[in-house]
Amino acid sequence: MSEHHVSHYLCIGCPLGCRLEVEDDGTDIVEVRGWDCKRGERYGREEHTDPRRVVATTVKVRGALWARIPVKTSGSVPKAMVREIAKAVRNVEVEAPVRLGAAVLTDVLGTGVDIVATRDVERV
Amino acid sequence: MITDEIRHLARAYDVVISGGGPAGMAAAIGARSQGAEKILLIDREREAGGILWQCIHHGFGLHHFGEELTGPEYAQRYLEEVLENDIDVLTDTYVCDISPERQLKLMSGRHGIAVVDAKAVVLAMGARERTRGAIRIPGERPSGVLTAGLAQKFVNMMGYLPGRRVVILGSGDIGLIMARRLTLEGVEVKGVFEIMPHANGLNRNIVQCLHDYDIPLHLSTTVVDIHGRQRVEKVTVAPVDGALKPDLSRAWDIDCDTVLLSIGLIPENELSRKIDLRLDPVTSGPVVNSTMETSMNGVFACGNVVHIHDLVDFVSEESVLAGRNAGAYITGRRPPKDNIRLLPGDNVAYCVPHTLSSEREHIVYMRVRKPIEKCSVRFGEVLEKKLRYVFPAEMVNIKVKPQFLENFHGDALRVDVVQR
Numbered sequence: 001m002s003e004h005h006v007s008h009y010l011c012i013g014c015p016l017g018c019r020l021e022v023e024d025d026g027t028d029i030v031e032v033r034g035w036d037c038k039r040g041e042r043y044g045r046e047e048h049t050d051p052r053r054v055v056a057t058t059v060k061v062r063g064a065l066w067a068r069i070p071v072k073t074s075g076s077v078p079k080a081m082v083r084e085i086a087k088a089v090r091n092v093e094v095e096a097p098v099r100l101g102a103a104v105l106t107d108v109l110g111t112g113v114d115i116v117a118t119r120d121v122e123r124v
Numbered sequence: 125m126i127t128d129e130i131r132h133l134a135r136a137y138d139v140v141i142s143g144g145g146p147a148g149m150a151a152a153i154g155a156r157s158q159g160a161e162k163i164l165l166i167d168r169e170r171e172a173g174g175i176l177w178q179c180i181h182h183g184f185g186l187h188h189f190g191e192e193l194t195g196p197e198y199a200q201r202y203l204e205e206v207l208e209n210d211i212d213v214l215t216d217t218y219v220c221d222i223s224p225e226r227q228l229k230l231m232s233g234r235h236g237i238a239v240v241d242a243k244a245v246v247l248a249m250g251a252r253e254r255t256r257g258a259i260r261i262p263g264e265r266p267s268g269v270l271t272a273g274l275a276q277k278f279v280n281m282m283g284y285l286p287g288r289r290v291v292i293l294g295s296g297d298i299g300l301i302m303a304r305r306l307t308l309e310g311v312e313v314k315g316v317f318e319i320m321p322h323a324n325g326l327n328r329n330i331v332q333c334l335h336d337y338d339i340p341l342h343l344s345t346t347v348v349d350i351h352g353r354q355r356v357e358k359v360t361v362a363p364v365d366g367a368l369k370p371d372l373s374r375a376w377d378i379d380c381d382t383v384l385l386s387i388g389l390i391p392e393n394e395l396s397r398k399i400d401l402r403l404d405p406v407t408s409g410p411v412v413n414s415t416m417e418t419s420m421n422g423v424f425a426c427g428n429v430v431h432i433h434d435l436v437d438f439v440s441e442e443s444v445l446a447g448r449n450a451g452a453y454i455t456g457r458r459p460p461k462d463n464i465r466l467l468p469g470d471n472v473a474y475c476v477p478h479t480l481s482s483e484r485e486h487i488v489y490m491r492v493r494k495p496i497e498k499c500s501v502r503f504g505e506v507l508e509k510k511l512r513y514v515f516p517a518e519m520v521n522i523k524v525k526p527q528f529l530e531n532f533h534g535d536a537l538r539v540d541v542v543q544r
Binding site: 009010011012013017053054055056057058060065066067068070071072079082083086087090100118119120 | 171195197281307326
């Protein structure tokens with residue numbers, strides 16, 4: 001029989017920060033404990049096997065009140081790619097006006113995930 | 125910027141709200157829902173929305189909208205609702221004074237000095253950051269020492285980096301968020317230093333902002349010296365003992381060009397002081413009753429100006445209530461007077477609101493002084509609520525239903541958070 005192992009994670013699904021225990025038997029997850037909601041259980045499984053994050057950053061915008069517009073990945077991306085994605089987004093430049101949800105970069109680094117604006121900016 | 129500037133400023137309003145951040149926007153919508161017709165929302169910035177515009181990270185709105193939004197998305201949703209409700213939004217404007225008859229003196233970029241009458245007022249000015257002077261860090265006075273929230277505005281809105289090698293003092297949420305943000309912009313974050321033995325920010329931010337990027341968090345450690353003639357060149361940090369006294373024999377130096385301070389927020393109550401509102405020395409915000417009314421008739425307050433919240437969702441919740449009550453006030457519908465005072469007891473720094481009515485349901489917000497696991501919140505003998513843990517960094521909120529209060533006949537109820 002293979003050895004059971006318990007890993008500890010802190011759920012980032014919401015500010016409650018549930019302390020999770022993920023027990024595996026060497027290959028598969030046996031149980032996720034310590035969650036308050038289903039989101040926590042899902043997070044525990046995902047963090048154990050394929051940790052992912054939503055990345056929020058900014059891009060340059062011309063012709064707006066501010067020099068930057070906030071953006072995010074339209075879905076979660078592998079945690080190991082976060083820095084690379086932030087770096088790739090740094091070179092993007094857009095022109096005001098921009099609408100919330102508009103893609104400023106599509107399929108970033110082949111992840112299938114877009115970089116989308118998280119607010120409207122008007123032309124000033 | 126969402127087009128929101130009013131062309132005509134009326135002479136009188138039902139409800140005037142000072143501050144167009146999350147608290148003010150929610151209060152405006154709350155006032156509308158109770159029948160207030162002419163509502164004016166005033167903000168000193170060029171657009172309403174407040175600090176949310178610069179909080180580009182996600183994690184907002186889970187309680188309020190049931191989904192996870194970024195700060196700007198949360199702000200835009202609220203602002204759209206404000207505009208759909210025909211609320212007048214006046215930006216680039218300061219509220220300078222409020223008379224006892226609720227006449228407001230304004231200073232506006234577009235309208236100059238103006239006076240408006242209000243049947244009810246809501247104070248929603250938010251908070252500002254504590255600075256170096258607040259904790260008296262010894263050392264030289266070079267450039268490169270700034271608050272984390274200012275750095276956040278530089279990076280996320282203005283497109284400036286505050287430096288290349290950064291030390292963060294204080295483990296407040298804004299500092300943790302900025303540790304990650306600056307790392308993603310290619311800045312080297314040398315570490316986060318916290319004088320207390322526990323972190324000040326939310327646990328989730330320790331995980332996703334520090335652990336994810338291998339940024340060290342040094343607890344019970346503080347900055348004892350800042351060096352540099354023109355620009356910060358290095359800082360000296362040292363561990364502290366149980367009385368928070370630094371042990372200089374174990375101090376070490378860190379090369380850096382920037383020090384970010386994330387050492388807490390102070391409710392912005394210059395206006396409240398000017399009009400002589402009664403303030404709570406612990407929160408440094410106005411004392412409020414269960415309708416969020418201050419010590420001045422018809423003047424309500426909500427959000428960070430009353431007490432510092434860690435989640436915007438709770439700001440919205442509290443502020444909708446304040447706005448509703450302001451709306452009800454102008455129609456002459458006054459709820460029964462509060463008859464119970466809350467007294468913060470063991471491990472309770474403060475409670476908001478400060479008083480309750482035994483005839484209505486309330487949400488009581490409180491902050492503890494020290495972390496405890498497996499504990500109970502006790503309202504005298506009438507209500508006990510078990511909690512898995514409490515942390516100073518996480519506000520505790522407890523729903524108090526009237527059935528718990530109906531058999532209570534005293535006028536003061538002590539609130540304790542104790543080990544089970």
